[in-house]
Amino acid sequence: MSRLTLALSAAVSSFLFTTLPAWAADAPRMPTPSFPVPWQMGLQHPVTPVAQQMHDFHTFLVWVCVVISVFVLALLLICFFRFNEKANPVPAKWSHNTLLEVIWTTIPVLVLVTIAVPSYRLLYYMDRTTEAEMTIKVIGNQWFWSYEYPDSEISFDALAIPDASIDAAKGQHRMLETDNHVILPVNTNIRILFTANDVIHAWTIPAFGVKLDNMPGRVNETWTRVTELGRFYGECSELCGVDHSFMPIVVDVVSKEDYQAWVASKKQSASAAPAATTTQVAAQ
Numbered sequence: 001m002s003r004l005t006l007a008l009s010a011a012v013s014s015f016l017f018t019t020l021p022a023w024a025a026d027a028p029r030m031p032t033p034s035f036p037v038p039w040q041m042g043l044q045h046p047v048t049p050v051a052q053q054m055h056d057f058h059t060f061l062v063w064v065c066v067v068i069s070v071f072v073l074a075l076l077l078i079c080f081f082r083f084n085e086k087a088n089p090v091p092a093k094w095s096h097n098t099l100l101e102v103i104w105t106t107i108p109v110l111v112l113v114t115i116a117v118p119s120y121r122l123l124y125y126m127d128r129t130t131e132a133e134m135t136i137k138v139i140g141n142q143w144f145w146s147y148e149y150p151d152s153e154i155s156f157d158a159l160a161i162p163d164a165s166i167d168a169a170k171g172q173h174r175m176l177e178t179d180n181h182v183i184l185p186v187n188t189n190i191r192i193l194f195t196a197n198d199v200i201h202a203w204t205i206p207a208f209g210v211k212l213d214n215m216p217g218r219v220n221e222t223w224t225r226v227t228e229l230g231r232f233y234g235e236c237s238e239l240c241g242v243d244h245s246f247m248p249i250v251v252d253v254v255s256k257e258d259y260q261a262w263v264a265s266k267k268q269s270a271s272a273a274p275a276a277t278t279t280q281v282a283a284q
């Protein structure tokens with residue numbers, strides 16, 4: 001390779017490094033549509049079809065609970081007022097009522113079936129996608145995360161940023177910020193594989209409706225499709241040791257074009273070190 005070619009490649013790589021945005025903790029502020037707010041009621045804003053269905057199912061269950069609670073409260077109040085010693089001094093002596101016993105056995109069974117059917121449907125919907133457009137692999141370590149993008153041959157670690165280095169002016173959040181962010185394209189079916197190097201961890205992003213155990217010696221699978229741009233946060237959700245609470249997760253969901261730019265910049269940086277060495281040697 002001629003000196004001119006090497007000089008040109010060095011110039012191109014330095015151009016790429018200086019002009020592409022830094023995809024890390026010092027990345028520009030992004031919208032955080034799912035970030036919890038003070039006095040928020042309910043769950044984090046859902047940004048995937050799975051999370052949306054989880055929210056709908058959760059709301060349905062809350063209403064089932066409300067109806068049952070009101071019904072039981074009404075029965076209790078009737079007992080208090082109609083059958084107290086003053087209102088009903090001579091209690092009835094009968095016991096057993098076949099019709100009533102059939103009813104109070106059948107109705108709870110029907111309630112459980114009504115809950116089980118959508119629950120199982122959602123469980124299988126969450127399980128996996130047959131039409132994955134890309135794959136990422138999440139590896140749990142004591143106490144940080146490693147990520148691999150097998151399609152693009154990219155891999156990196158993400159470590160928590162200690163409290164003392166948190167810069168709130170950049171939109172960083174204590175106990176939630178990592179040095180490297182996971183970058184994912186919007187509106188893309190993404191297969192996520194989970195494993196661990198040491199103990200059980202659990203990669204969790206509430207806004208995605210994703211929470212799965214990272215088991216050593218086993219690969220678990222789920223999928224996601226994020227429909228909104230922004231920065232999303234999660235934490236390890238399996239007690240994995242003394243620094244369990246220092247395994248935050250930051251995912252930046254970007255446009256497909258920005259994702260391609262990030263992949264290109266990552267590949268460039270991976271091949272930059274040998275290129276620089278060759279340039280130095282050629283310059284001597």
Ligand SMILES: [Cu+2]
Pocket residue numbers: 140141200201202236237238239240244247
């Ligand atoms: Cu963990």
